[in-house]
Amino acid sequence: MRTVSTIQELRTALKNIRPQKIGFVPTMGYLHEGHISLVKKARETADFVVMSIFVNPLQFGPNEDLDSYPRDLERDSQLAVEAGVDLLFFPSVEEMYPTGSRTIVSVHEITDALCGASRPGHFDGVATVVLKLFNIVSPDYAFFGMKDAQQVAVIMQMVRDLNMQVEVIPCPIVREADGLALSSRNVYLSEEARTQALVLSRALAEAQQLLGKGERNVAALRQAMETVIGTSPLAEIDYIELRSYPDLQLTDELAGTCLIALAVRFGTTRLIDNILIEVAKEEAACSVR
Ligand SMILES: Nc1ncnc2c1ncn2[C@@H]1O[C@H](COP(=O)(O)OP(=O)(O)OP(=O)(O)O)[C@@H](O)[C@H]1O
Numbered sequence: 401m402r403t404v405s406t407i408q409e410l411r412t413a414l415k416n417i418r419p420q421k422i423g424f425v426p427t428m429g430y431l432h433e434g435h436i437s438l439v440k441k442a443r444e445t446a447d448f449v450v451m452s453i454f455v456n457p458l459q460f461g462p463n464e465d466l467d468s469y470p471r472d473l474e475r476d477s478q479l480a481v482e483a484g485v486d487l488l489f490f491p492s493v494e495e496m497y498p499t500g501s502r503t504i505v506s507v508h509e510i511t512d513a514l515c516g517a518s519r520p521g522h523f524d525g526v527a528t529v530v531l532k533l534f535n536i537v538s539p540d541y542a543f544f545g546m547k548d549a550q551q552v553a554v555i556m557q558m559v560r561d562l563n564m565q566v567e568v569i570p571c572p573i574v575r576e577a578d579g580l581a582l583s584s585r586n587v588y589l590s591e592e593a594r595t596q597a598l599v600l601s602r603a604l605a606e607a608q609q610l611l612g613k614g615e616r617n618v619a620a621l622r623q624a625m626e627t628v629i630g631t632s633p634l635a636e637i638d639y640i641e642l643r644s645y646p647d648l649q650l651t652d653e654l655a656g657t658c659l660i661a662l663a664v665r666f667g668t669t670r671l672i673d674n675i676l677i678e679v680a681k682e683e684a685a686c687s688v689r
């Protein structure tokens with residue numbers, strides 16, 4: 401695996417290698433099995449895998465964890481080699497946003513709710529950096545985790561709207577054995593918070609179970625999820641949302657492809673999780689996608 405930190409080096413490397421199909425895995429680093437699952441999928445789909453590690457300042461709000469976000473390039477490089485990454489792009493902030501940069505990409509409407517509402521400007525930062533990375537890497541395929549389901553919807557919308565020639569491939573959420581979705585931010589959790597963080601996946605399981613019994617009412621499902629999260633004294637609900645997917649429309653009764661998503665704070669650590677579910681009209685006919 402080669403590591404490059406400038407756009408010029410990356411473009412020269414790709415020009416020399418001339419891979420047939422490039423698979424791209426954008427990340428913010430501090431790699432875990434969730435990231436590795438994206439690389440595995442990229443290896444199966446493409447013949448050359450590029451990963452980027454860039455903690456993108458543009459997608460962090462003023463009071464968020466940009467400075468404390470975990471970083472460990474040495475460890476990440478080792479994990480990336482083992483996973484089969486061919487080229488690692490590790491740019492500086494100045495390389496990505498040289499003085500004088502003035503363009504922001506904004507995807508409208510589907511960014512108004514969920515994480516977009518809790519983190520104003522977040523998806524402008526995501527869309528801008530992902531568009532830039534796509535322009536730099538020119539991938540045939542790009543792999544994103546469904547843990548960030550709204551992000552996947554936003555990137556797919558941007559790719560469609562801007563006629564970009566990349567296929568976005570959503571990949572399933574990887575979880576710990578006890579159900580907690582893997583996240584780089586899990587390292588912030590105290591032992592107590594780590595145990596209580598199981599309320600996220602439990603609340604989703606509760607909603608899924610109720611849907612299986614025929615419950616379709618959004619208020620009732622939300623209430624049931626709130627009750628599960630309420631069993632954790634440390635948990636503070638940021639949002640619980642049940643919406644159509646990928647257009648993220650509000651509804652009173654669930655039907656069709658639906659996203660059940662939540663964000664919960666444990667002190668300063670904010671965790672997200674979701675399930676994407678195919679809701680049939682008939683009782684007990686729901687399936688997780
Ligand atoms: N548990 C997971 N399963 C599958 N994909 C994941 C998982 N966690 C992260 N990803 C995906 O990895 C890519 C890079 O994400 P990122 O580097 O922000 O990791 P992260 O663990 O989500 O970090 P954080 O939760 O702190 O935002 C994204 O497409 C994200 O959806």
Ligand SMILES: CC(C)(CO)[C@@H](O)C(=O)[O-]
Pocket residue numbers: 426427428454456459526529530548551
């Ligand atoms: C897609 C991404 C790498 C853009 O910074 C980031 O939002 C992430 O890690 O999910």
Ligand code: BAL
Pocket residue numbers: 428459548
């Ligand atoms: N995985 C999404 C990146 C962020 O939380 O900023």
